Amino acid sequence: MITTIILLLIASIGIFIISRQIRKFSAERPLPECNFKIKDLHFEVDDPIQIARFVVITRNRDRYFRDFPIAFKFYSDEKFRSKIRITYKVEGDDEIETIFDKVVEFEDTVKTHNYYINDVIVGSFEIEIFTNTQYGRPKIMFEILQNKLCHITKNHKLEIVFPGYTDKVN
Structure with missing residues (x-):
């Protein structure tokens, strides 16, 4: 005993x-420093449907990411109503995942949507933002948030302002 x-x-x-x-x-x-790059923003415009695409590249060659936090903020200088669908595709994977698929009505308060990508990300992933706007001109801010695998030392943001009728398209 x-x-x-x-x-x-x-x-x-x-x-x-x-x-x-x-x-x-x-x-x-x-934590090691995060090295991200957001590039290749281009638009497809067929009023009222507009599509923005861009690529997020991770420069940390020896790192992979899982439960990767990102945020989208919806706002404008004026009121808008738009059907917004946001999807992503990881490099090397043919499956397209939906992040957001809703009608957004903006009057004066910024609407935020945080999302965790739970696929394993090595290299890069592509994000596509589809809008079908009934009125107004939406703006969307994309941001990479702090994660558990590396330390973010600078802001990684991209403001998406869809071109208007007279704006030049990339």
Whole structure:
């Protein structure tokens, strides 16, 4: 009986010491810096339908990402009503995933949609934003948020302003 208690006590102390060392090791290791690039923004316009596409590249060649947090903010200088669908496709995967598919009515309050991409991302992913606007001119801000695998040292944002009737299309 006493030997059992002593063995349990020794095992408990051992588990406590090991868990403390693991926590200390993980706390001391700083996160590497995130290296992202947002590029190749181009538009397809066939009023009232407008499509914007861009690519997010991760320059961390030895890193992969999972549960990758991104945010979209919907706003404008004027009121708008638009059917907005946002999709993404990871490099090397043919499956297109939907992030957002709703009608957005903007009057004066910015609407935000946060999303976690749970695919494994290595290299890059492409985002497509489809709008079918009934009135107004929507603006959408895309932003990469802080994640658990690397530290973001600068803002990674892209403001998407769809071209109007007289604007030049890329």
